Amino acid sequence: MRFDVLTLFPEIFSGYLGQSLLKLAIDRGLVDVQLHNIRDWAKGKHHNVDDRPFGGGPGMLIMPGPAVEAVEAVRPQSDNPGRLLLLTPQGRRLDQRMAEDLSQAGRILLLCGRYEGFDQRVTDLLEPEEVSIGDYVLNGGEVAAMTIIDAVVRLVPGVLGDEESSVQDSFSRGNRILEHAQYTRPREYRGLGVPEVLLSGNHPDIAAWRERDARERTEQRRGDLLGDKDPSE
Ligand code: 6GU
Numbered sequence: 001m002r003f004d005v006l007t008l009f010p011e012i013f014s015g016y017l018g019q020s021l022l023k024l025a026i027d028r029g030l031v032d033v034q035l036h037n038i039r040d041w042a043k044g045k046h047h048n049v050d051d052r053p054f055g056g057g058p059g060m061l062i063m064p065g066p067a068v069e070a071v072e073a074v075r076p077q078s079d080n081p082g083r084l085l086l087l088t089p090q091g092r093r094l095d096q097r098m099a100e101d102l103s104q105a106g107r108i109l110l111l112c113g114r115y116e117g118f119d120q121r122v123t124d125l126l127e128p129e130e131v132s133i134g135d136y137v138l139n140g141g142e143v144a145a146m147t148i149i150d151a152v153v154r155l156v157p158g159v160l161g162d163e164e165s166s167v168q169d170s171f172s173r174g175n176r177i178l179e180h181a182q183y184t185r186p187r188e189y190r191g192l193g194v195p196e197v198l199l200s201g202n203h204p205d206i207a208a209w210r211e212r213d214a215r216e217r218t219e220q221r222r223g224d225l226l227g228d229k230d231p232s233e
Helices: 010-017 020-027 064-077 096-102 120-126 142-153 203-221
Strands: 002-007 032-037 083-093 107-112 129-132
Touching (some): 002 142, 010 020, 010 032, 020 032, 032 064, 064 107, 083 120, 083 142, 107 142, 129 142
Parallel strands (some): 002 032, 083 107, 083 129
């Protein structure tokens, strides 16, 4: 799985990319993340990438030239043209189903905006898929791009061990239930014990307890998940 991140702030990604699970996946050749600085495609001696909006208004917009030319230069670097995502709070909201679909693409290009966003002609010319990670406003697309990489990478075969397989995750395909509570040692901490059934060795009883706990917490916290239909379908 190859990710190409196009951003004005590639440094934001360095700590994240050096972190355990992702670093391991990169070292094992399962994942490749290429960072590209949009400013490298800026023209003129000041390498400007942003300017004020025509018609007035607050903030600065990323000019079409650097963004469009960056994508046009990076896209042919691999045989797979991949899926081009533009990160914006105006995009389609990311969910587990979208992450699963993206994990099949082989390659994802992530175009990160800062300031007040991109000149409209970036979208008109590149026709990217516009993606949001939720209904709140971030200062830029970088944290959203990391979120997408993080959600997708753990679905790439081989990235997670068998032990931590993603198939039973709360939101894996068709699974619209939260996970049950879990306990580890010590058996007592500050006067709080562990449900007796989990210490019983009775595996049918343990499975039944976990199912009930998962159902109860889903009802209490996320009743919206229990409707008979996925609202994204
Ligand atoms: Cl993708 N970008 C920005 N700037 N804000 C967001 C977002 C993206 N998703 C939610 N909020």
